[in-house]
Amino acid sequence: MSRRRELIVSIGRLESCFKEKFGTPRQPQLAPSSKAKLRIRAEFIPEQSLKGLGEFSHVWLLSYFHLNTNKAFLSTVHPPRLKGKTVGVFASRSPHRPSPIGLSLARLERVEGDTLYLSGVDLVDGTPIIDVKPYLPSYDAASGARAGWTESVEHEAFEVVFEPKAREQLERLAREGRGDLTSLISEVLRQDLRNPRDKSQRAPGKTLEFFVHDWDVFFRVEAGRAIVSAVEPAQEYKKARRPPLEL
Amino acid sequence: MSRRRELIVSIGRLESCFKEKFGTPRQPQLAPSSKAKLRIRAEFIPEQSLKGLGEFSHVWLLSYFHLNTNKAFLSTVHPPRLKGKTVGVFASRSPHRPSPIGLSLARLERVEGDTLYLSGVDLVDGTPIIDVKPYLPSYDAASGARAGWTESVEHEAFEVVFEPKAREQLERLAREGRGDLTSLISEVLRQDLRNPRDKSQRAPGKTLEFFVHDWDVFFRVEAGRAIVSAVEPAQEYKKARRPPLEL
Numbered sequence: 378m379s380r381r382r383e384l385i386v387s388i389g390r391l392e393s394c395f396k397e398k399f400g401t402p403r404q405p406q407l408a409p410s411s412k413a414k415l416r417i418r419a420e421f422i423p424e425q426s427l428k429g430l431g432e433f434s435h436v437w438l439l440s441y442f443h444l445n446t447n448k449a450f451l452s453t454v455h456p457p458r459l460k461g462k463t464v465g466v467f468a469s470r471s472p473h474r475p476s477p478i479g480l481s482l483a484r485l486e487r488v489e490g491d492t493l494y495l496s497g498v499d500l501v502d503g504t505p506i507i508d509v510k511p512y513l514p515s516y517d518a519a520s521g522a523r524a525g526w527t528e529s530v531e532h533e534a535f536e537v538v539f540e541p542k543a544r545e546q547l548e549r550l551a552r553e554g555r556g557d558l559t560s561l562i563s564e565v566l567r568q569d570l571r572n573p574r575d576k577s578q579r580a581p582g583k584t585l586e587f588f589v590h591d592w593d594v595f596f597r598v599e600a601g602r603a604i605v606s607a608v609e610p611a612q613e614y615k616k617a618r619r620p621p622l623e624l
Numbered sequence: 625m626s627r628r629r630e631l632i633v634s635i636g637r638l639e640s641c642f643k644e645k646f647g648t649p650r651q652p653q654l655a656p657s658s659k660a661k662l663r664i665r666a667e668f669i670p671e672q673s674l675k676g677l678g679e680f681s682h683v684w685l686l687s688y689f690h691l692n693t694n695k696a697f698l699s700t701v702h703p704p705r706l707k708g709k710t711v712g713v714f715a716s717r718s719p720h721r722p723s724p725i726g727l728s729l730a731r732l733e734r735v736e737g738d739t740l741y742l743s744g745v746d747l748v749d750g751t752p753i754i755d756v757k758p759y760l761p762s763y764d765a766a767s768g769a770r771a772g773w774t775e776s777v778e779h780e781a782f783e784v785v786f787e788p789k790a791r792e793q794l795e796r797l798a799r800e801g802r803g804d805l806t807s808l809i810s811e812v813l814r815q816d817l818r819n820p821r822d823k824s825q826r827a828p829g830k831t832l833e834f835f836v837h838d839w840d841v842f843f844r845v846e847a848g849r850a851i852v853s854a855v856e857p858a859q860e861y862k863k864a865r866r867p868p869l870e871l
Contacts (some may be wrong), residue, residue: 385632385723388714404763417714421722425699428712432772439725441688452672464855465675467635467664467756473667476632482764507723509714513773516651517729518765525679525758536654544817 385478387441387505389417396502396611398444400565400587400594403457404470405481405499408564411589413483415493415506423491431488435512438498441505442477450475457573458530468525479504482512535603538562542596543605550592550608558608562594566603632725634688634752636664643749645691647812647834647841650704651717652728652746655811658836660730662740662753670738678735682759685745688752689724697722704820705777715772726751729759737770782850784810790842790852797855805855809841813850 389514394412395401401406415438417423453463466474476566479500486494493509539547539559551557571578572586578585578599584606586595593611596603640660641679642648649655662685664670669763675681700710701718713721726747733741740756786794786806798804817834818825826831826845831853833842 386723388722404760406763421697422699426714428700428710429715429773430712432770433715434770435766437727439727452669453675453714463675465673465677467673468676468680468756468758471654474755475635476686477756478632478725480684480686482766484766495636508721508725510717510727511715511774512766512769513651513675513717513771513774514766514769515771515774516653517727519682519729519731519759519761521681522759522761523679523681524760524762525791526676527758527760527762588700603860 385441385507387418387507388421388509389506390503391415391438391440391498391500391502391506393498393500393504394561394590395498395500396588398501399585400570400589401501402499402565402568405483406497406500407568408561409484410561410564411496411498413498413500413511415495417491417493417509419491427488427491427493430493430509430511430561431529433485433511436483436485436493436495437508437510437512437517438479438481438500438506439508440479440481440484440500441507441509442472442479443503443505444501445472447473455574456526456530456599457569459526460573464526464592469546469623478507509525533569533601534536534567535569535601536596537603539603539605540607543607546608556590558589558592558594561589562605562608565589566596566605569598571598632688632754634661634665634754635668635756636753638662638685638745638747638749638751638753640745640747640749640751641808641837642745642747643835645748646832647817647836648748649746649815652730653744654746654815656731656744657808657811657850658745659745660742660747662747662756664738664740666738666757670693674735674738674740677732677740677756677758678848679734680758681733683730683740684755684757684759684764685726685728685730685741685742685747685753686755686757687726687728688754689719689726690750690752691748692719692722692724700823703773703777704816706773706859707820709774725754780815780816780848782816782845782848784813784850784852786852787854790854793855803837805836805839808836809852809855812836813843813852816845818845846863 431615454469483495484497584597595607596605701716730742731744794806831844836857840856842854
């Protein structure tokens with residue numbers, strides 16, 4: 378057996394505003410208003426191991442794609458933006474890869490005690506983080522880089538509109554000091570969340586939902602617009618659908 | 625037991641021009657003339673899984689720090705550039721971390737069949753590569769990033785000089801079409817390879833050696849200069865010191 382398996386460990390689980398895969402941005406920085414928290418486990422002595430990290434503005438999060446369900450290795454993937462065409466898995470950032478490790482650049486808002494406060498994340502709540510590294514602009518950025526097939530895909534962005542009921546709900550939340558979700562929802566829905574190969578999701582006028590923070594957002598896609606119809610407290614979701622935080 | 629261990633696999637081992645830790649740059653891009661090759665294992669179907677990768681100019685190499693020897697977790701590290709001061713391990717790129725995964729941005733020169741030809745690497749020969757991802761400038765670069773403690777350290781660069789014997793040897797190699805090592809050796813020796821805490825390495829005039837490709841490079845550090853005294857074929861090294869390629 379030539380395939381050698383190596384061990385990594387979770388240093389903490391991300392608490393993210395994105396509660397399910399559906400509604401989680403496919404890349405970081407697409408939703409700058411997104412928030413997450415990472416508490417480093419006590420065994421990794423955060424009062425020492427985080428020393429100096431707070432002076433960096435960005436960090437790399439190396440994560441374990443714990444929600445992957447397929448077991449077989451697939452050598453090619455269908456990036457949603459390529460509409461049916463395939464590329465090799467190593468020419469993509471698909472989560473379905475031999476070592477299911479994600480690489481996300483996140484903004485580090487601050488460090489408090491054992492906890493990193495982050496924004497601009499593309500990771501779902503509960504994701505195990507296996508490493509945090511400081512972003513070093515001198516070594517981590519390439520000038521004039523060619524970005525292959527990603528350069529030729531169209532970046533269509535939906536116009537995001539809120540129906541009166543949704544707008545009223547969001548205004549009430551903001552008034553009650555429970556957060557301004559309008560920016561975050563707009564950033565998320567600017568991208569097409571739907572799976573290009575899922576016909577039921579793509580039926581015209583079909584109402585879909587996703588979860589941010591403690592809220593359930595209902596929307597539909599019509600003629601290049603994402604229309605938000607309602608924002609409701611996610612009571613049922615929190616009870617029934619949230620994956621357990623500790624495996 | 626709260627610490628969950630996850631599995632990753634090696635998709636191939638890097639064949640690098642750097643044969644030992646000593647002489648391997650501490651970050652990528654410090655030695656643009658450095659070369660490496662990565663052959664993807666047949667079980668990962670490189671003829672499909674690399675499809676489209678050749679159009680990218682840079683890739684992330686996620687590697688496993690297989691040469692780490694310390695077993696205990698150390699929460700702080702002494703970055704060589706900080707001359708004795710410590711920072712938390714998560715504020716550093718030290719190889720000694722809970723999940724010993726390295727992140728290196730490399731230039732992708734070309735893809736041929738199952739093999740990636742790379743330059744600007746900071747990895748030692750034989751390093752297991754657990755993942756290759758395309759570098760996406762839209763998501764992998766942060767503008768105006770603050771780089772914490774790394775911003776305040778002095779970037780001293782040695783002047784690199786070649787004694788007549790070394791220069792003649794390098795000229796002969798170049799004439800015989802066996803490669804131009806002058807640039808690579810200069811890039812490597814511009815940084816101080818020595819461990820700040822190893823007094824024997826730092827004795828004045830002490831001759832040190834490192835290995836690039838099949839050559840053994842002898843040098844000493846004197847008054848802010850790295851002086852190359854000889855470049856010899858690395859016969860003994862190749863027999864006795866090269867770590868076995870397959871674990």
